Amino acid sequence: MSILEGLRLAVNGLLSNRLRSALTMLGILIGVSAVILLVGVGNGATVAVQQQIQSLGSNLLTVFPSNARGAGGVQQGFGTGSTLTLDDVKAIANRQTSPDVVTAIPSAGGRAQLTYGNQNWNSSLTGTTQDFPSVRNYQVASGVFFTSGDVDASSKVAVIGPTVATNLFAGADPIGQVMKINRQNFRIVGVFAPKGSSGGFNNQDDVVVVPITSAWSYLLGGRGKNIQQIYVEATSAEATAAANTEVTQVLLDRHHISDPTLADFQILSQQDVLNSASQSTGVLTLMLGAIAGISLVVGGIGIMNIMLVTVTERTREIGIRKAIGARRQDILLQFLIESMFLSGLGGALGILISFGLARVLPLLVSTLPTPIISTPSVFMAFGISVGIGLFFGLYPANRAARLRPIEALRYE
Amino acid sequence: MITLEGVTKIYHAGEVEVPALKGLSLHIPEGEFIAIMGPSGSGKSTLMNLIGCLDQATSGRYILDGYDVSDLTDDQLAWIRNRKIGFVFQSFNLIPRASAVHNVEMPLIYAGDNEQRRERAMAALEAVGILDRASHLPNELSGGQQQRVAVARALITDPAILLADEPTGNLDSESSLEIMKLLRDLNQQGRTIVLITHEADIAAFASRVVRLRDGVIVSDQRQSVTSEMVQ
Numbered sequence: 001m002s003i004l005e006g007l008r009l010a011v012n013g014l015l016s017n018r019l020r021s022a023l024t025m026l027g028i029l030i031g032v033s034a035v036i037l038l039v040g041v042g043n044g045a046t047v048a049v050q051q052q053i054q055s056l057g058s059n060l061l062t063v064f065p066s067n068a069r070g071a072g073g074v075q076q077g078f079g080t081g082s083t084l085t086l087d088d089v090k091a092i093a094n095r096q097t098s099p100d101v102v103t104a105i106p107s108a109g110g111r112a113q114l115t116y117g118n119q120n121w122n123s124s125l126t127g128t129t130q131d132f133p134s135v136r137n138y139q140v141a142s143g144v145f146f147t148s149g150d151v152d153a154s155s156k157v158a159v160i161g162p163t164v165a166t167n168l169f170a171g172a173d174p175i176g177q178v179m180k181i182n183r184q185n186f187r188i189v190g191v192f193a194p195k196g197s198s199g200g201f202n203n204q205d206d207v208v209v210v211p212i213t214s215a216w217s218y219l220l221g222g223r224g225k226n227i228q229q230i231y232v233e234a235t236s237a238e239a240t241a242a243a244n245t246e247v248t249q250v251l252l253d254r255h256h257i258s259d260p261t262l263a264d265f266q267i268l269s270q271q272d273v274l275n276s277a278s279q280s281t282g283v284l285t286l287m288l289g290a291i292a293g294i295s296l297v298v299g300g301i302g303i304m305n306i307m308l309v310t311v312t313e314r315t316r317e318i319g320i321r322k323a324i325g326a327r328r329q330d331i332l333l334q335f336l337i338e339s340m341f342l343s344g345l346g347g348a349l350g351i352l353i354s355f356g357l358a359r360v361l362p363l364l365v366s367t368l369p370t371p372i373i374s375t376p377s378v379f380m381a382f383g384i385s386v387g388i389g390l391f392f393g394l395y396p397a398n399r400a401a402r403l404r405p406i407e408a409l410r411y412e
Numbered sequence: 413m414i415t416l417e418g419v420t421k422i423y424h425a426g427e428v429e430v431p432a433l434k435g436l437s438l439h440i441p442e443g444e445f446i447a448i449m450g451p452s453g454s455g456k457s458t459l460m461n462l463i464g465c466l467d468q469a470t471s472g473r474y475i476l477d478g479y480d481v482s483d484l485t486d487d488q489l490a491w492i493r494n495r496k497i498g499f500v501f502q503s504f505n506l507i508p509r510a511s512a513v514h515n516v517e518m519p520l521i522y523a524g525d526n527e528q529r530r531e532r533a534m535a536a537l538e539a540v541g542i543l544d545r546a547s548h549l550p551n552e553l554s555g556g557q558q559q560r561v562a563v564a565r566a567l568i569t570d571p572a573i574l575l576a577d578e579p580t581g582n583l584d585s586e587s588s589l590e591i592m593k594l595l596r597d598l599n600q601q602g603r604t605i606v607l608i609t610h611e612a613d614i615a616a617f618a619s620r621v622v623r624l625r626d627g628v629i630v631s632d633q634r635q636s637v638t639s640e641m642v643q
Binding site: 005012013016316317319320321322323324325326327328329330405406409 | 461464466467486487490491493494495499501505506507508509510518519521522523565569
């Protein structure tokens with residue numbers, strides 16, 4: 001018996017029990033669309049997280065001072081040390097000793113209370129140098145960023161993010177205006193363009209940036225010339241590993257440390273952050289897929305159940321077919337094709353429905369990351385659904401194939 | 413054509429052994445129209461299953477058209493049933509979801525013989541006189557018509573024997589007569605026919621009548637058949 005003949009028989013058989021076939025298919029349909037959709041949501045979340053991390057500045061390395069050691073070598077909290085200096089920053093940015101580094105900027109800051117007229121706003125303050133926009137991927141929308149001269153002179157100038165501009169100036173042009181940062185007068189010289197990632201805990205548009213020297217002198221009083229982190233821009237994403245090694249060597253030399261395990265700083269690359277975030281969203285995707293996969297297995301059991309009923313119902317037909325010359329493999333093939341057709345069709349419909357839902361769902365639930373359905377996951381889901389038909393059809397089909405003709409013919 | 417030598421068949425009902433055939437020997441030459449008669453429990457159904465290769469004997473030899481089918485595998489038996497035997501059952505045994513012509517061509521599908529399959533099936537339907545019902549489903553046909561379809565299906569692979577098991581058992585007398593005439597005509601064209609029945613007037617169409625009782629042959633008679641008898 002040919003495959004084509006088997007397919008014809010399968011369609012014929014399924015059409016003779018439309019409601020039952022449709023309900024059985026529904027099990028696989030739901031399973032397949034659940035798998036595709038949930039994996040899609042997982043992928044969507046991965047991409048969203050990656051985009052957010054990358055918008056912080058690509059090719060970025062962050063150098064933290066190590067935890068300060070108190071008397072007797074007791075480690076204190078993360079970032080409590082103050083081992084990094086402006087000279088460290090300059091040394092790191094030296095193209096001679098670190099060819100894979102474009103530039104480096106220091107960063108120190110905290111929360112700051114901003115006042116303009118009768119408007120108040122609490123924002124995130126960063127003290128840094130003139131290279132901040134290029135390293136952190138900020139565009140200046142209007143005005144200018146402060147210069148190295150401003151840094152050297154501890155000028156009381158500030159560049160604000162669009163969120164601050166909206167909340168403090170409500171549409172008016174902030175350039176040239178003087179606002180108060182922690183009761184100190186600062187002149188606004190520039191406003192950043194929005195970075196777009198307005199959601200989440202770390203709003204990159206709600207910032208105020210000043211020269212680090214000014215921050216030390218007027219805003220971060222009492223804490224000395226403390227650098228909380230150094231941002232290092234590598235020449236490319238591929239060069240971050242090399243840049244990491246170079247920065248490590250420069251700092252070890254400058255701090256006179258011979259054993260790298262005793263380093264008084266830590267370097268975190270954006271790639272590391274990306275990797276660990278990807279890893280956790282990957283686990284999320286896997287978990288979602290596995291949960292959805294359970295419904296596929298349930299669908300498969302439904303198919304097995306219906307195929308067993310079908311085989312029992314058609315016992316006499318099997319007997320007739322055997323009497324007129326059907327071999328075991330003919331009967332086996334007939335029922336296998338039927339169950340695979342059932343699950344394959346259910347899977348194909350499930351794929352279509354998951355595409356539809358992937359468009360509709362984000363409109364209904366706004367917090368859901370846009371599902372990203374990958375082509376391999378579609379093929380895999382279809383393959384798995386056909387495979388489920390094969391696996392769960394095998395037992396019923398084998399049972400049919402092994403029926404003895406005289407007993408099957410006698411069956412009423 | 414058919415040779416049975418010392419064939420026994422023992423069924424196991426739990427611990428008890430039930431002999432259905434006790435060392436039966438029978439030879440059926442080509443072109444014969446033989447009726448096997450006997451009351452229920454005489455072993456005639458068992459004999460029909462053995463001759464039809466639906467079951468295998470406990471001991472003894474069975475040679476069908478030169479093939480010793482005593483110890484063939486299931487698939488080999490399926491091949492024999494497909495090519496050498498045409499079945500006509502009491503309850504027609506057509507496949508309910510398939511049209512008449514599809515039922516008739518089904519043995520060809522299993523034979524893998526696809527050459528002019530549909531045409532040959534239509535020709536077989538024409539030969540039994542119901543070409544106009546080719547596309548009907550079995551439940552749209554009368555009993556006599558269904559049995560004609562079954563006969564067409566039995567003949568499509570040009571088998572060595574036609575095995576008819578109470579072919580008129582579910583038919584009214586008029587349809588019975590038509591089916592028996594059809595079988596007689598086929599026999600006159602040279603087809604070997606084995607008829608299993610318990611009705612004497614049906615057995616009267618055969619040229620030889622074998623009577624069974626308790627698993628052995630009690631009589632084996634030749635008789636002259638005339639169509640006039642029927643009229």
